[in-house]
Amino acid sequence: MYLSTVSRPVTDQPGSGPRRHRFAMVSGNVVALGTVSLITDVSAEMVAAVLPLYLVLGLHLSPVAFGVLDGVHTGATALLRVVGGFAADRFRRRKLIAGIGYALSAVAKLGLLLAGRSIPAIGAVIAVDRLGKGVRSAPRDALITLSTPPEALGRAFGVHRAMDSVGAFLGPLAAFAVLLVVGQSYDAVFVTSFCIAALAVVVLVLFVRERPSGEVTDGPTGAKVTVREAFGLLRAGPARRLVLAAAMLGLATIGDGFVYLLLQRREDLGLRWFPLLAVGTSLAYLLLAAPLGVLADRIGRLPVVTGGYTALGATYLLLAGPVDGWPLVALVLTLYGVFYAATDGVLIALAGPVLPARLRTTGIALVQTGQAIAYLISSVLFGLAWQAFGPETAIRGAAVAVAGVLLLTLLLLASPSRSTTRKVLR
Amino acid sequence: MIAMSTRAKLGVVVASAVLLGSVAAGYVAMAAEPAPTPPSATGDLTVTLTPGPRLLAITDRHVSTVATSDPAGPRTVAGLECLRVYAAAGTGVCLKPETAWSYQVVVLDAALRQTRAVSVPGLPNRARVSASGRMVSWTTFVGGDSYTSSGFSTRTGTLDTRTGATVASLEEFAITRDGRGYRNPDVNYWGVTFTADDNRFYATMSTGGKRYLVRGDLAARTVETLKENVECPSLSPDGTRLAFKEAVDADPAKGWRLSVLDLASMRVTATAETRSVDDQAAWLDSGVLAYTLRRDDGQPDIWSVPADGSGTPTLVIPGAESPSPLT
Numbered sequence: 001m002y003l004s005t006v007s008r009p010v011t012d013q014p015g016s017g018p019r020r021h022r023f024a025m026v027s028g029n030v031v032a033l034g035t036v037s038l039i040t041d042v043s044a045e046m047v048a049a050v051l052p053l054y055l056v057l058g059l060h061l062s063p064v065a066f067g068v069l070d071g072v073h074t075g076a077t078a079l080l081r082v083v084g085g086f087a088a089d090r091f092r093r094r095k096l097i098a099g100i101g102y103a104l105s106a107v108a109k110l111g112l113l114l115a116g117r118s119i120p121a122i123g124a125v126i127a128v129d130r131l132g133k134g135v136r137s138a139p140r141d142a143l144i145t146l147s148t149p150p151e152a153l154g155r156a157f158g159v160h161r162a163m164d165s166v167g168a169f170l171g172p173l174a175a176f177a178v179l180l181v182v183g184q185s186y187d188a189v190f191v192t193s194f195c196i197a198a199l200a201v202v203v204l205v206l207f208v209r210e211r212p213s214g215e216v217t218d219g220p221t222g223a224k225v226t227v228r229e230a231f232g233l234l235r236a237g238p239a240r241r242l243v244l245a246a247a248m249l250g251l252a253t254i255g256d257g258f259v260y261l262l263l264q265r266r267e268d269l270g271l272r273w274f275p276l277l278a279v280g281t282s283l284a285y286l287l288l289a290a291p292l293g294v295l296a297d298r299i300g301r302l303p304v305v306t307g308g309y310t311a312l313g314a315t316y317l318l319l320a321g322p323v324d325g326w327p328l329v330a331l332v333l334t335l336y337g338v339f340y341a342a343t344d345g346v347l348i349a350l351a352g353p354v355l356p357a358r359l360r361t362t363g364i365a366l367v368q369t370g371q372a373i374a375y376l377i378s379s380v381l382f383g384l385a386w387q388a389f390g391p392e393t394a395i396r397g398a399a400v401a402v403a404g405v406l407l408l409t410l411l412l413l414a415s416p417s418r419s420t421t422r423k424v425l426r
Numbered sequence: 427m428i429a430m431s432t433r434a435k436l437g438v439v440v441a442s443a444v445l446l447g448s449v450a451a452g453y454v455a456m457a458a459e460p461a462p463t464p465p466s467a468t469g470d471l472t473v474t475l476t477p478g479p480r481l482l483a484i485t486d487r488h489v490s491t492v493a494t495s496d497p498a499g500p501r502t503v504a505g506l507e508c509l510r511v512y513a514a515a516g517t518g519v520c521l522k523p524e525t526a527w528s529y530q531v532v533v534l535d536a537a538l539r540q541t542r543a544v545s546v547p548g549l550p551n552r553a554r555v556s557a558s559g560r561m562v563s564w565t566t567f568v569g570g571d572s573y574t575s576s577g578f579s580t581r582t583g584t585l586d587t588r589t590g591a592t593v594a595s596l597e598e599f600a601i602t603r604d605g606r607g608y609r610n611p612d613v614n615y616w617g618v619t620f621t622a623d624d625n626r627f628y629a630t631m632s633t634g635g636k637r638y639l640v641r642g643d644l645a646a647r648t649v650e651t652l653k654e655n656v657e658c659p660s661l662s663p664d665g666t667r668l669a670f671k672e673a674v675d676a677d678p679a680k681g682w683r684l685s686v687l688d689l690a691s692m693r694v695t696a697t698a699e700t701r702s703v704d705d706q707a708a709w710l711d712s713g714v715l716a717y718t719l720r721r722d723d724g725q726p727d728i729w730s731v732p733a734d735g736s737g738t739p740t741l742v743i744p745g746a747e748s749p750s751p752l753t
Contacts, residue, residue, distance in 0.1 A: 056549040056567055057509065060704075060720060117724055178454060185457035192454065195446035202442040206435040261611065387610040 029147035030156045032207035033140055034163035039200035040102060041164055044133075045171020046193040047109060050179065054186040059117050077127075077134035078369045084135040085142075085365025090225045094139040094146075094361055095210040101136025102204055105129050106197035112190045138365035143208065145352030145360060153352055154301055157345030158293020165286040230362050238354045239363055245409045246347065246367045249309065250374030252405040254316075254382040254398050256281075262319045262391055263332055277333065284337020285344075292341045293349070301350040302413055308342025309406045311335045316399035320392045350413075473504035475513040475536045477753055481710070482513050483728060483746040489520065489538070491752070494710075497728075497742045504538055509550045512708070512750045515559030517587060521550030521566075531564045533587055544592065548581055552658065552706050556620030557753070560588050561644075563618035563627070582615040582629065584644065596629065599642065602650040603633075610634065617658035617706045618642075621665060628652075628659040628668060637678075639670070639687070656687060658706035660715075662733070663753070666690065669707040669715050669733060684717060686733050699731045699739045708749045709733070716742060716749040 088097040108129035115121035141157075148156040174196075175189050182188040233239045260277040296304040315335045318328060348364060355363030385394040430438070475482065479494040489511055490503040508520035509529070518534035529550050533542040548566035555562050563584040584593045596615040601608045610633050618629045631640045631649060639656030642649040655676045659668040666689055671682035681702030686695045697715065707717040716730045726747035731739045743749070 052549060052567070056551075058724075060724065060726075117722070181454055182457040188454045188457035192450040195450040199439075199443055199446050202439055206430070206438060258611070383611060390609070391611070 034160045037164040038167035041167025043193045043197035046175040049172040049175045081134040085138040085361040088139040088361040098139040104132030109194035142361035153349035154293040154296030158290040161345040162289040247370035247374040250371035252402040255379040280333035285340040288341035312339040313402035482750040484748040510553040514555040517559035565616040619661045630657045695735045718747040
């Protein structure tokens with residue numbers, strides 16, 4: 001179904017775009033990237049679903065060994081993401097860098113087979129996988145912005161993220177199907193996962209275009225992007241404000257684990273229900289990503305992002321509020337899904353046009369990295385607040401933080417002249 | 427890049443899909459050998475948990491017993507599959523797969539019949555029965571609810587087989603750390619061992635990157651810390667000593683030393699076992715500990731070593747894990 005959309009001969013010239021887009025939801029390149037993400041996520045989530053089983057039951061590792069594995073990848077990938085983004089811009093090879101990222105993760109699946117029982121080797125393989133994920137996201141998002149007219153970015157990201165989460169949904173099912181056939185042979189899951197990831201790379205190579213027609217270009221296209229220029233991104237007004245806003249918003253976001261833990265404590269949910277909480281959120285995200293993206297194009301991206309963070313604040317308040325029982329669970333998971341759907345892709349859609357085309361990958365990488373680091377810090381801070389003041393006070397504090405950060409973000413981004421806040425162009 | 431028509435590109439994708447699909451399918455078909463049939467019981471013997479001079483263990487995922495006098499000798503193997511097993515006074519506990527993703531704690535009577543089953547989240551890790559056979563406890567690893575998103579945490583529960591009272595997670599208990607009240611969402615417990623009164627217990631509590639020996643009270647729903655760096659305690663039959671694994675230099679990444687803590691003097695004696703023991707040891711009698719070690723290929727063996735620091739480690743049951751004396 002997706003392939004038939006992709007296969008439509010691409011003949012549109014800049015200028016014939018607007019009419020085309022009345023019929024096509026998004027451009028072929030976005031659908032191609034979405035398809036790559038979908039297939040890759042099936043592969044990634046297959047492994048994610050069985051890795052704990054494999055490590056504990058297959059290799060008999062203890063929790064501490066997991067801690068070691070876990071520590072490997074958090075810090076290093078953040079920096080490399082920006083380096084990868086810069087390289088993509090400098091050599092104007094966003095597809096190549098994204099492809100390397102996808103290929104690294106694919107190879108890592110086979111690496112799990114070769115690593116055997118060696119904990120350092122498994123750690124290295126997981127690090128390669130995360131590295132691949134870190135390297136590919138910014139160039140991929142840059143390609144989406146570069147192949148979409150600014151006024152349609154919201155729905156482009158919405159469709160992409162929805163396809164992405166469909167893959168994430170199918171992954172565990174695929175792993176389950178394989179395990180059903182092979183029993184405890186986790187290596188069969190890794191091999192299958194590798195084959196699926198390799199197919200995604202093939203689709204990327206064949207169907208994703210580096211320089212889509214109608215690419216927005218500004219500034220001299222001949223000169224290569226320099227490091228100084230990249231740093232200049234942080235000095236200039238709009239881009240710096242965006243990175244700052246993204247980092248602040250990240251600071252207001254506590255870990256998913258905390259939200260589910262609080263919900264589980266409030267409702268005394270059977271421990272077995274725990275994994276399903278994340279499924280509920282993803283379902284809401286999956287269903288709402290595209291519609292909220294379209295809405296963002298219609299009423300403006302900043303209002304939708306604002307709505308998303310309002311939903312986040314409401315989620316936090318509910319966790320310490322008077323509502324109880326299944327209504328609480330349903331409400332929290334839905335609002336949490338709304339938060340993701342209204343912010344994840346839309347924020348990049350908001351950022352895209354603000355960043356100069358030649359530095360777009362670097363800029364997106366900076367936004368994503370700023371968010372990720374802030375998120376890590378906020379999770380530690382929330383842990384400390386929980387310890388010091390108890391869960392109820394801590395979550396109320398988090399809700400207040402969301403409100404404060406949202407206000408600051410609006411002040412930063414919503415200056416009246418800023419075209420990005422409203423419908424662009426025209 | 428060579429320009430390809432859309433039709434050609436689609437052809438390449440389909441061909442790749444077929445090729446990669448057959449690789450995956452071929453591998454799956456190869457890996458999907460029929461599971462080894464459960465080894466049948468030798469002769470007319472069946473596995474029972476009645477106290478006697480036998481050792482209970484797991485062989486190829488199946489519950490088995492051997493004679494204490496000849497542990498490397500003939501084994502009696504039951505059809506029952508467990509990942510972890512322990513028994514005392516005719517009561518057994520077995521951590522058993524329920525589906526591909528979930529596990530059950532199953533309580534067994536002396537004839538290996540299931541008397542109770544509790545579904546548990548996560549992956550089985552530790553299992554114990556109190557000396558009287560009344561209390562049962564278990565530990566599982568759970569993903570997703572610790573505070574770095576991908577970190578693992580543990581869940582430890584207990585069950586009173588007489589009243590049916592269940593504690594799903596010790597994390598609900600009030601904590602006294604170093605004499606003061608304490609709370610933190612990162613608290614995890616593992617490795618319970620019960621005292622003779624079937625109410626108090628010892629366990630490992632981990633919080634803030636440290637691991638403590640705690641003494642708990644089920645009726646009062648409290649735990650208090652006793653000592654740092656004591657993991658997976660196992661109370662001696664006379665109740666005076668705890669066998670445990672002690673992280674080398676208090677850093678579990680460096681491995682564990684199987685050691686014994688004298689509860690009266692709080693003095694620690696390292697055993698003669700110098701290899702890293704990641705197990706909750708079992709007391710074979712008041713002087714000897716048994717524990718599982720894994721070979722490089724992951725195959726388990728049960729070893730024993732004197733509890734007083736003397737002697738040398740001895741291989742007890744090759745190719746087996748989860749030792750438990752049938753007392």
